[in-house]
Amino acid sequence: MEKIRSFVDSIDVENKKVILRSDFNVPIINGVIQDKTRINLSLPVIKNLLERKAKLLLISHLGRPRNEKDNKLSLKPVYNYLKDKIDNKIYFHSDKIVDGIKDKISYLNSGELIFFENIRFNHGEIENNDNFAKVLSSIGEIYINDAFSCSHRKQTSVHKITKYINNCYAGPLLMKELSSINMVFSDKKKPITCIIGGSKISTKIGVITSLIKKVDNIIIVGAMANNFIKFKGNKVGKSLVESNSEKIVKKIFDNAEEDGCRIFIPIDVGVSETTDGKAKLKQLYSLTENDRILDIGPKTIKKIFEIIDSSKTVLWNGPAGYFENKHFANGTISIAKKISQNTSTSSLISIVGGGDTISAIKNNVQDLNFTHLSTAGGAFLEYIEGKNLPGIEVLK
Numbered sequence: 001m002e003k004i005r006s007f008v009d010s011i012d013v014e015n016k017k018v019i020l021r022s023d024f025n026v027p028i029i030n031g032v033i034q035d036k037t038r039i040n041l042s043l044p045v046i047k048n049l050l051e052r053k054a055k056l057l058l059i060s061h062l063g064r065p066r067n068e069k070d071n072k073l074s075l076k077p078v079y080n081y082l083k084d085k086i087d088n089k090i091y092f093h094s095d096k097i098v099d100g101i102k103d104k105i106s107y108l109n110s111g112e113l114i115f116f117e118n119i120r121f122n123h124g125e126i127e128n129n130d131n132f133a134k135v136l137s138s139i140g141e142i143y144i145n146d147a148f149s150c151s152h153r154k155q156t157s158v159h160k161i162t163k164y165i166n167n168c169y170a171g172p173l174l175m176k177e178l179s180s181i182n183m184v185f186s187d188k189k190k191p192i193t194c195i196i197g198g199s200k201i202s203t204k205i206g207v208i209t210s211l212i213k214k215v216d217n218i219i220i221v222g223a224m225a226n227n228f229i230k231f232k233g234n235k236v237g238k239s240l241v242e243s244n245s246e247k248i249v250k251k252i253f254d255n256a257e258e259d260g261c262r263i264f265i266p267i268d269v270g271v272s273e274t275t276d277g278k279a280k281l282k283q284l285y286s287l288t289e290n291d292r293i294l295d296i297g298p299k300t301i302k303k304i305f306e307i308i309d310s311s312k313t314v315l316w317n318g319p320a321g322y323f324e325n326k327h328f329a330n331g332t333i334s335i336a337k338k339i340s341q342n343t344s345t346s347s348l349i350s351i352v353g354g355g356d357t358i359s360a361i362k363n364n365v366q367d368l369n370f371t372h373l374s375t376a377g378g379a380f381l382e383y384i385e386g387k388n389l390p391g392i393e394v395l396k
Contacts, residue, residue, distance in 0.1 A: 003396065004170050004175070004178070004392065004395050004396055005168065005169050005170065005395050005396070006169055006170045006171075006172075006175050007144050007169035007170065007171055007172065009048075009052075011142070011167075011169070013049060013052050013053070013054035013142060014052060014053040014054070014110065015053060015054075015055065015110045016054060016055065016141045016142055017054075017055045017057060017108075017139060017140045017141045017142070018049055018054040018055065018056055018057065018140060018141070018142045018143075018144065019057045019059060019136075019137075019139065019140035019142070019143045019144065019161070019165070020045070020046065020049065020056060020057065020058050020059065020144050020146060020171070021059050021060070021143070021144065021145045021146060021147050021150070021157050021158055021161075022038075022042045022046075022058060022059070022060050022146050022147055023038055023042075023060060023061075023146075023147035023148075023149045023150055023375060024038055024039055024042070024060040024062065024075060024078045025038070025060065025061055025062050025063065025149070025150075025355070026038050026039060026062070026078065027359060028062070028072075028077050028078075031076075031077050032077070033077055033078065033081060034359065035358065035359045035362050036081065037358050037362055037373075037375060038149075038355075038375045039078060039081060039082070041173060041375065042146065042173065043085055043086075044172075045144075045146060045171055045172055045173065046058070046082075046086065046113070047086065050086070050088045050111050050112075050113060051111075053110040053111045054110070054111070054142075055108045055109070055110055055112065056112070056113040056114070057105075057108075057113075057114050057116070057139055057140055058113055058114065058115045058116065059116050059119050059157050060075060060078070060116075060118070060119065060147070061118055061119045061120045061125070061150070061157075062074070062075050062078075062118045062120070063118075063120075064120070065118060065120050065121055068096065068121040068122075070121075073118055073120075074117065074118060075115070075116075075117055075118050076092065076094075076117075078115075079092045079115050082113075082115060086113065088111055088112055088113060089109070089111075089112040089113070090112070090113045090114075090115060091108070091112070091113070091114045091115070092114075092115050092117070093105065093114050093115065093116045093117060094117045095117075096117075096121060096122050096123075097116065097119075097122050097132075097135060097136055097139075098135060099135060101135060101138065101139055102138050102139055105139060119156075119157050124156055125155055125156045125157060126155055127155075127156075128154045128155050128156050128159055128160045129156055129160070130160060130163075132156050132160075133156045133160035133161050133163060133164055134164055136156060136157060136161050137161050137163075137164035137165045138164075140165060141165070141167065142165070142167045142168075142169070143161060143162060143165040143167065143168045143169070144168075144169050144170075144171045145158055145168070145169070145170055145171060145174060145391055145395060146170075146171025146172065146173045146174050147171075147173075147174065147391075148173065148174040148177040148178070148374075148375075148376050148379055148380075148392075149355075149374075149375050149376035149377065149378075149379050149380070150379065150391060151174070151379050151389045151390070151391030151392050152378050152379040152382045152383075152387070152389045152390070152391070153390065153391070154390045154391075158390070158391035159390050159391055159394055162394040162395070163394075168394070168395055169395065170392070170395045174392075176372070177372075177374055177376060177380075178383070178392075180351055180371065180372035180374070181351060181372075181374075181380070181383055181384060183349070184313055184315060184349060184351055185214060187349075189312040189313045189349055190216060190312055190313070191216040191217065191310060191311045191312060191313075192214065192215040192216050192217075192311065192312070192313040192314075192315070193215060193216065193217040193218075193219065193307055193308065193311040193313070193314050193315070194211050194215045194217070194218050194219070194314075194315045194316075194317075195218075195219040195221060195304070195314065195315070195316040195317070195318075195320075195335065196208065196211075196218065196219070196220060196221070196222075196224070196316075196317055196318055197220075197221045197222030197223075197224060197225075197317070197318025197319050197320055197357070198222050198223070198224050198317075198318040198356075199222065199223040199224060199240060200224065200242055201224045201227050201242055201245050201248055201249070202242060202245070202248060204224065204381065205248050205251075205252070206385050206387075207381045207382070207384055207385040208252055209251075209252070209255060210384065210385045210386055211261075211384065211385075212252070212255050212256050212259050212261045213259050213261075215261060215315075216260075216261060216262065216311075217261065217262045217264060217307050217311065218256070218261060218262070218263050218264070219264045219265075219304055219307065220263065220264070220265050220266075221266065221296055221318065221319075221320040221321070221331065221335075222318050222319055222320055222321065223239070223240040223241075223293075223322075224318070225265050225266050225293075225296075226239045226240060226241045226293055227241055227242055227245040227248075227249055228249055228263075228265040229265060229266065229269075229284060229293070231245075231246055231249040231250070231253075232265070234284040234285070234287070235284075235287050235289070236287065236291075236293060237271070237287050237288055237289050237290055237291035237292060237293070238273075238289070238290060238291065238292050239291070239292050239293040240292075264303065264304075264307065266284075266293075266296045266297065266300040267283075267284065267297070267299050267300050267303065268281065268282065268283050268284065268296070268297030268298065268299040268300055269281075269282060269284065269287075269293045269294075269295065269296060269297050269300070270282075270293075270294055270295030270296065270297055270321065270327075270328055270330070270331070271287065271291040271292060271293055271294060272291075272292060272294055272327075272328075273290045273291065273292065274292070275292070275294065275322055275324075275325060276325060277325075277327070278327045279294065279295055279327045279328055279330070281297050281298065282297070283297075294321050294322040294325070294328040295320065295321030295322065295327075295328040295329070295330060295331045296320050296321060296331035297331075300331070301330075301331060301334045301335070304335060304338070305334075305338050308335075308338050308339060308342055308348070309342065309346075311348065312347075312348065312349065313348070313349040313350075313351075314339055314342075314348060314349070314350045314351070315350075315351045315352075315353075315384070316335065316339060316350070316351070316352045316353070316357065317352075317353045317354045317357060317377065317380055317381060318354055318356065318357060319331075319332040319354075319356050319357055319360045320332045320335055323356070323359075323360035329360060332357070332360045332361070333360075333361070336352075336360075336361045336368055337368070339352065339368075339370065340368040340369045340370060343369050343370055343371060344369045348371075349371050350370045350371045350372070351370070351371060351372045351374060352370045352372070352373050352374065353373075353374030353375070353376055353377065353380040354374070354376070354377040354380065355375065355377050356377070358373065358375060
């Protein structure tokens, strides 16, 4: 792999305008941040740049706004949180980024920070627009991409902006993400197990096919597992399944057999007739037409534990159930605790990734230990698959 230009402390930032692209795409309900992991992980680099007297210009997106007045996706709650965590002067720029922006923010002094409103409120961000890239780049002298989780998208603030700023670097969080994932496949501490969840199998066929060639075990959980359960001839009631998934599932099983990779799917489940109900534990053969599979059962958890115990490396992306209802978070929490325990006591290499996975863990259990906790979802999976991520390619 070509060398990535990474940001190091020897680079002089004093009195220089530094654009830092972070990822504060966090769950916010009624103005209250539900999971602050991504923000807290970014605080060290923010404080480091401010201590070194940079004029810091902080950029992030939040969700997928319908328009620039989508107040539910304002970053103002994140700004309020940052104010409590950062001693330096911090401003919130709520206006759109347009021609003349450079003069409007000329008040910024060394060691101070301007936090811009949701970058996706600006026309041209999602489109990776050349004109918007020129405007955005005009405010900075140095650009740092510290948002690995956004780097699989060709959008202005992670891609086209680098066309107009000479000094562009990968930030410390981004580099840590890459080195942690690379460690798994370069050192090859086998057996390697991948636990993969989520809802749509069609969006993950590429990564699963790629992983089959690289790992020893793949454990399928979450709603995606319903497709495998159905393929095996079991009834799934009203569970979420993807139409026409049979060919995809068959291909996965065929490839796994050819490459000697074991595929494991749930053998018992937690069900309810509604997503806001309580869990009933059932064997697959006893599901009724009104049941919805919303979690994995105790026999499945026990089997997953056995596979983790026999593994030297574990990658995990995607919760095991409908964790938004605590009655269906047991599978996810149990897996998290087991991986954490083995990381602490058995030298297990563990890479845990994905926004939903992290939210499920953080909201239900504290003080877990993993080799690396990745905030990325799609980028994490695409990088594992072997794809070139646009936001990283431009930093090589």
